[in-house]
Every structure is written in structure tokens, then in C-alpha cells.
Amino acid sequence: MKRPDKDKSPEQVSDLARRRFIKGLATAAGAAGTVAASGGAWGGSTLSDAFADFFQQHYQRMNKDEIDAVLERIERQAKRRYGVDIDCRNTPPREGVVFGYAINISKCRGYRDCVHACVEENNLAPDTQYIRVVEMDHGSLDLRHGDHYYDHDTVPVEGKYYLPMQCMQCDNPPCVKACPVEATWTEPDGIVVVDYNWCIGCRYCMAACPYQARHFNWTTPDLAPDDINPDTHYLSNRPRPRGVVEKCHFCVQRTRNGRQPACQEACPTGARVFGNLLDPDSEIRYVLKHKAVFRLKEELGTEPKFWYYRDA
């Protein structure tokens, strides 16, 4: 989003901000507590919406009516900020489903198609990427020698293999334990989610995560209205504010509706296997049962629900 006052001096900007503040106050007074539809102040919100944002309850403590009001407000704010009609939903987790992921590292060729499918699906700021494809030396699992900045003319490169890393949705997540305000937790379907409205941006979880899976919004994500995916969920890809932590959530907005995560759908080599760990007939259970699988940094006891396997 282009800031309207980008080319003005700091004095002018602060003057403008003050004027907008006063204007907002006047609007609020005029509307006397009812929803005021006018104005672009309050971070693209109205005064009442900004207040409701500030005093919003924790996701897990809200009842259905309160959540519905929140979803409506999020849609309203997205419309005001980006001019886009998004559909923000609160699809509950399914009974008897715990999601797991497996990647065939014999098949991954480092094309990074998954990375960009994820960026598009999840309304990420263009400089944020949930998936990191690490280029590793053959015969080594030493992540310190991995390179995720690789930029060759063609991949795969002789003597290297590719190890995509994203949030492992740990069963014993250190990030959840580190959060001082319980803004992140494990959902019943095994996905570790973040309540962006409850997060205080302390970044303790980022320090606690051994997989560097969490990312911080230093600025309000710079989204082009045309690129916004309107299919959103409260706990996943709705437009995020500045100053909160976000991470891969196995595409909650898709997988709870039965669809594949965007990264799996985009993978051109079929290296990614996703499914219900509780279903004995699922592909992921076949992989876990018949392939030599491993997880990253197992010795830490984080119990990731994210496995790697190879052919043979």
C-alpha cells in the first residue's frame, strides 16, 4: 500500500497525523458510539473498529457471536485498507484428524515452486517466506553448512540435495511454551496457530523455535490488492497487522476444508505427502510405516509432525 504522505516532510506528516487524530475524534463524537463508515484514519480502520481491535478477547475465550463480530470486522478492515472483499472464516478443526507432513528428499529438486505458492496463498509480505529450501551436501545433515540463498542457473546441482523446511507443527512445541501471553497454541488437529490480535510481538517464540520457522512483521505487510487471496481464516492467512509473529499453519483455510496445502499442490515432482495421521489408510501412514523416515533435530524432543524420507 502506498502511503499518501510519503513525499511530505516530517513536520507536515506529524501535523497531518494530528489533524487525522482530531478528525477521528470528531467523527467518533459525531457518531456517538455507532459505527462510523467514513474516514481513513486509525490504521485504515474506524474509531469503533480500532477500539474493538484493541479490546478484543483471546480467540479461545470468545463465544460464537463474538467471533462472528470479529470476522465481520476483519473483512471490513481489509475492504477499507486494501479495497478487497475477503471472506474470513472460522472453520473448526475436524474430529479425528491430526495433520502430518512428509517430504521425499530424493524427489525434491530445489525448484522453490512451493515457496512462491505459499507466498501467494497466505498473503505474505513479499520479503517473507514460510518455506526455506536448504541446499545440502550429499551425505550430510549438518544444517550449518546448508545454504537457503542458492541461486543457480539450473537445479539440482551435482553433489547437493534439497531439504525444504517450514513449521514442523511440533507435538511438544517450544514456541508455545515460550509465549508469555498464550497467543500461540496447538489446535486439536495438531496445527500450531497464532492469534495475531493477541500477539504482543515480543518474539520470544522466534528465539525458542529450533527450526527458524517463525517470522516477524516489522512493517504492515506490503500487499498489492490484486494479489490478495480472499479465501482466509482467522488463524491463518487473513491480512496481518504490523508487529506480530506469523508462521506456516499447514494452510488451515484449505486443509480444514479438505483441500491440499498450497505447497503440496504446487510441488511439480510430487515430493510432498500430506494427510491425516489418525487414518491408517492414508498415504502419510504408508510412508511412516514403509519408508526410512527421519525428523530434524529429533534429539530436542520437540516431536515434529513433519518427516523426511527417501526412495528405497
Place this chain on the structure above:
Amino acid sequence: MKRGKRPIGYTVWLVTLVVSLALATLGNRVYAQDNGGDWDWGAFEAMDDTPVTGKSGSVAPAETKTPAVDAADFARSAENAVPDFSSTPRPAYPIFAGLPSFEVIPSQRDSDMHPCSNCHQWVVSNPEPRELKSPHDNFELEHGLHGKGGFWCFTCHDLKNGSGLKTLEGEAVDFADAYIVCGQCHSRQAYDWANGAHGKRVGDWQGTRQVLSCTACHYQHRPAFDPRKPMSGPEMRVGLPRPEHWVPESQRGHAGPGHTPDWQREAQARQDKGMGEPATAVPTAKQTVKNDEAS
């Protein structure tokens, strides 16, 4: 050129062509001799107007008429590597006992885009295994390389049925069921594929599994994947030592969307101008905060 110096093969070839065309007019089928001469495609261009009909009824016909494709160009064309999801799924044959049922999406180009049938719907093939010469010299079979040329067209293609395949035992197989032919040798991959550890599932993670057939991803005559340019990676953090292969964003020719945030581009420009060593320079407070972003 003097008349007497014309090679004798030319005359033989000319006679063959005349006889062939005569036969084509009479019986609409030609027996072609692979005689090493130059091939006159003009004789068959008119016939190319007739659409190639695949055996499979479930596969939608191509929208445009089948063009006369150069086989080598076809093999190396970019779209060849892109899986085709548009075909109608059909239930998989139980090639392994006791496995959960699933559906296979055949590759549409198998029946409609195959350049061989442009001619071989009219021309009876020579079943004799031989080194391919004109007009086949632009086609390279790079399959079964560990067998060192043990493969021949009719290892997989059905001589009697121009638009079909056959098993090693001679049973006819539709193009849409190509995985039966592939699975004869690649049984381990086929077993993994039938169970979901190999191959690409499309659609939903739940419900009946819909997977792409082998030839949707592997070009059957050259099954290995081609190396490719990767999409853009994360932006390098300002101040980090750059790896040898690193190229600035502005100089990259990326397939995918790339984006450098303004603050990082500005900081990079400052660094490139020589305003202090990146590793030792004391960054401003604003920069320090933002530098941590990429971690």
C-alpha cells in the same frame, strides 16, 4: 550436377515413393521402407488434416487439429514437462492386490499429441529393430539407458494397434493406462505410487485419491526430469557475507516473482557505494532493527 553422377539410391527411392503413393491412394495404407533417403513430407501433409483419434473414450479430443510436430522439438518443449491435470480421472486397475482403490488422471497428450501417429495412422511400421534413420533421425529414445539400447518402439507400442500400448507379454493396453506398462519394470515405483509414496496426488487430501499417471510428469521417451531455473529465494540479509554465487536481485533473470524491500535496496546501494564495510560498519538504530527481519 551431371546426370550420370546421381546416386542410384535416389532412383530406388523415387520408385518406392511412386509405388507407395499409388498404394496409399488404393488402400489408404502405405508400407514404408526406411531406406536412408530424404523424406518428402509433402506427400503426407494433406493427410495430416485428418484428426488423430485416440483409443480412449474418456479423454477429451484436442481443441485444435494435431500439428505436424518435430519429434525432437516436442520432446524438449517446455510444456512437455508440465503435468496435465485436465483429463478425466478413471479408476485404476488393481495392479497390486489388496491396496486401497484410487483414480488415475491420464496424460492427455498421450493419445492426442503423439507425433508418431501423424504418419503411422497411414504408414505401417517396420517392426525390424534397427538404428533409426530419416525420417526418424530427429527422434532420440532415451529410455532404458541402463539396458544400453535394449529398447525398441515395439517394446511398449502395439504394432497391431497404432494408438495403443502393449505389455511385454503382448496384451493390449490403452495409452491412458500407461502405468501398467511402466510398472512392469519399475515395479517398486509403481508400488509406491499405488500406495501414495511416489507420484503426485491432485485435488483434496481426503476422499478418493486422484493421482497423475506416470507420463504426466515423466516424458515417456526421456523419463528423467530436466534441470530447471529455481524460483527466487529469500533476500540476503544486509551485512551478511555473501556466498560466491550470489547475484544482486537486479541482475537476476528469475522465473518467479522476486521482490526486494525498499529499505533493503537502499541499504544495499549504500553498501555498494563503499560507505563502510558491511561486517564492521555500525548500522543505524533503524537498520539494526530491520536487519533482523530475515532471520
